[in-house]
Amino acid sequence: MSNYVPVSQENHASKLWTRFTSYSFTASTHLVPVVAAELTNAIKSLSLAFTKQGNAYTLVCLLSPIAGQNLFIDIAGRWLGGYVPSFFRGHPFSLVRISDTDTFQLCVDEASGLISETDGEQFFDGQGQLSKAVADVKEFLTKVENNRAATELAVSALSDAELIIPWPVKIKIDDTVMNIPNLYRVDDGKLHALEDQTFLHLRKTQALPLAYAQLFSMPNIGLFPKLAQIKKNLAAQAGAGRIKASIEFDDDMIRFS
Numbered sequence: 001m002s003n004y005v006p007v008s009q010e011n012h013a014s015k016l017w018t019r020f021t022s023y024s025f026t027a028s029t030h031l032v033p034v035v036a037a038e039l040t041n042a043i044k045s046l047s048l049a050f051t052k053q054g055n056a057y058t059l060v061c062l063l064s065p066i067a068g069q070n071l072f073i074d075i076a077g078r079w080l081g082g083y084v085p086s087f088f089r090g091h092p093f094s095l096v097r098i099s100d101t102d103t104f105q106l107c108v109d110e111a112s113g114l115i116s117e118t119d120g121e122q123f124f125d126g127q128g129q130l131s132k133a134v135a136d137v138k139e140f141l142t143k144v145e146n147n148r149a150a151t152e153l154a155v156s157a158l159s160d161a162e163l164i165i166p167w168p169v170k171i172k173i174d175d176t177v178m179n180i181p182n183l184y185r186v187d188d189g190k191l192h193a194l195e196d197q198t199f200l201h202l203r204k205t206q207a208l209p210l211a212y213a214q215l216f217s218m219p220n221i222g223l224f225p226k227l228a229q230i231k232k233n234l235a236a237q238a239g240a241g242r243i244k245a246s247i248e249f250d251d252d253m254i255r256f257s
Contacts, residue, residue: 003111004096007123007134016120017108017134020091022077023084025112030064032087035147036154036210043217045082050155050164050184050214057155057164057184059210061085061217064224065171065178071227074234080227086144093134095141104145106130106138154207161198163187163211169221173228185218186211 005011031051034042036059042048046061064071072081092112095104108115108123125131130138158164167185171178191211194202202208 001111002109004094004107005110006096007093007106007108007130009124009128012108012123014117016116016118016122017092018114018116018120020112020114023073023079023088024077025091026063026070026073026088027077028068029070030067031060031062032085033058033148034061034085034087034151035059035144036151036206037143037147038083038086039210039213041083042085043213043220045220045223046085046217047220047223048214048217049167049169051182052184055159057159059151059155059214062180062183062221065169065173065180071224071231074231076234080230081223086140090137090141090144093137093141095138095145104142106134106141150206151210154205154210157202157205157207158186158211161194161202161207163190171221171224173225186214188215191215 031049034046034048039048042061046063048059048061050057051060052058073079092109092114094107094109096107097104114120121133122131123134129135155164163186164184165187167183169180169183171180199208202211
């Protein structure tokens with residue numbers, strides 16, 4: 001279980017952090033929120049959908065038809081798809097909203113296994129400021145959160161135009177047909193029949209690119225049976241000792257592109 005603690009001199013002046021070398025921390029996640037700025041890359045390999053809580057919709061990408069399982073990583077924690085959602089790439093850091101405010105605070109997951117007092121990088125420099133590495137991650141996470149507000153506005157515009165409808169999804173993996181419940185998609189027929197005034201409003205709120213991205217990404221749902229088979233094959237190789245878990249962290253991991 002995660003344990004996010006605010007990054008501060010009091011909490012972390014004497015501690016060190018290590019960059020992750022495996023996506024194993026995503027293993028039990030089957031969908032995550034995405035923001036508009038990453039859709040150009042996300043739709044190349046991920047299926048986008050909406051989930052609903054109350055009357056509000058959230059744009060997400062699907063990582064598996066099976067709750068609690070991510071098909072986009074193998075047994076060694078390597079990412080099998082072409083794009084890693086921004087939601088994961090700041091790990092072990094996260095921006096956490098301060099209760100009853102619109103302010104976010106940089107926190108770190110002290111249960112991630114990446115925090116220690118002996119090995120890793122410093123949180124702060126000699127002047128007591130965030131180290132460059134931590135500051136870069138904070139900047140990336142801030143850009144994601146800022147874009148999330150614009151994304152939510154676009155999704156709300158689609159909802160107000162009554163363009164979001166249920167998406168019943170069935171996927172066959174091996175001999176089992178799986179239903180993915182509680183998903184929604186854009187109504188493409190209604191989208192193409194919009195009145196001019198509504199169309200212009202959606203264009204102004206940047207909702208149109210988001211709508212088309214969701215529609216264009218839907219065929220990627222067909223990747224799940226292939227990913228399941230790839231995971232099986234790689235698991236067999238791992239059992240034979242022919243695979244190891246390791247990824248290289250670089251600056252591109254904290255950019256949208």
